[in-house]
Amino acid sequence: MNLSLAVIGVSGVGKTLFCINFAEYLGACSLSYTEAGGGRRGRGLLSTAGARRLMVGRGRCASGAVRTFTVHRLIKPYRRLALIDTAALQQAEPLPRRERSRLRLTLQALERADFILMLLDLSCSDPAVREFSDRAGRYLADYCRRQGKIFFVAGNKADLLIKTPGKERFFAAGMDLPAISALTRAGFALLKEALLGASPAAASSSYKMVDQGHGDNSGEEGEEDIFRL
């Protein structure tokens, strides 16, 4: 039995970096991935550092693909955590041609996922983007509730807020949500705890995530275990 977490949000919110760093935090040092959309289809195996170099940063994340990163347990019975890095939600109406298949792939990924995590950019001051994210979040909350899926919302880029003191009241207006930073990994422990506490109907309740020591893969117990019975 596998678990999957779909990460969703608008462009530039930090979905890819979150997926790679969260996988690393859970103990993965290499990631296999599949990708579809953005005019290509592929698969590969990368170190987390390699994945960051290739997939994160200016121009690199613009492929718009839906990527599934897999955190493995390589001993039998085979289990995995799939982190689905969805294509960015686009505000444009009507959607540009190239974005349509990406949206389709993203929605199909949501249908497959056990958990959905929506990332909001805490440092974003654009009211249109924030309002768009708010409406999207509301629909996703409805969707997850109806489907019995677990829905999380987190505010990313908390590290940028710290650099601009006094602006929290403005940027985080009305957002009573856990603040995380995909870059510094702040808030990852809270998120992992929330994931552990949740029990999606579609996922096996008999698996537990093993603490890998905050990304340090040298722990004795369950060195190669991300999940165990």
Next chain:
Amino acid sequence: MFLTGEPSRDPVGPHFYRKIEKGEVGTLEALHRLSKARPEAGAEPGSAATASAFWELNRLVGLAEVKKIVEEIKAYIEIGRRREAYNLKCEQLVLHMIFSGNPGTGKTTVARLLGKLFLGMGVLTKGHLVEVERADLVGEYIGHTALKTREQLRKAMGGLLFVDEAYSLGRGGVKDFGKEAIDVLVKAMEDCRHNFVLILAGYRREMSSFLSLNPGLSSRFPIQIAYPDYSIAELLEIAAMMAQQRHYLFSEAALEKLQSCLERRQGELDFSNARLVRNLLETAIRRQALRLSRQERPGREELITIEAADLVVVRE
């Protein structure tokens, strides 16, 4: 996947994805339709209405007491379902409420949300809100009041009856028909206590004198929520939220001016909390439009930014 007796077409299916590919459906529309998708086989579906109502409730600034009470009711209902599984009794809660607070503290906003929440939780069958005031309940001649009040109660069955400025029912002395309206409401509260929720709302001072004049009335309302005035920080957050919903943004200087304006007005008798903020924002939006209309070609940043000069300290 398809349940018998449901409408024939699932909102999400191959036709839905074809529409996306054709560009007939945008992102938000697609997500909205997805939210209406039928639950997958094996899933334990919940009412979608609750999720978005909870989302909205959590977006409301402050209101810790309301949020706590809603959480308590939700927990009670969930535990009640588990108790039922063990054949244990689970009495339905009586949820009649009194909301007291100064103007603009969120009484009506919360009442509107509670309808959706209670519907989603299965407390109410319809979850609609019937908003009434004295004139909707009190008649002009003997017997007219009972008829009018019962009519409003009939409309509210399965939902919430929200009596705004409820203290006005107690005005006018013993011969006033407002007393009769109260009697009809009290009887309905007992007879149909699980079919609707009655909320009496009003300003704090007026409500406390109204309740003191009607002994026994207060004890019939198990939930009494006092809405405190918002702090300045909360009002600024509300202002930012309201601006965001309209796709506007306060500049730093505008925020500072708004803050000092609110601090000056806070002690005044007619200080109306979030309502004052809304009025200030709407005036600022109009003034910003006027300012920009004099410019050749304002850019996106200019179109969304409210400057300090746009803010005026208005008297309501």
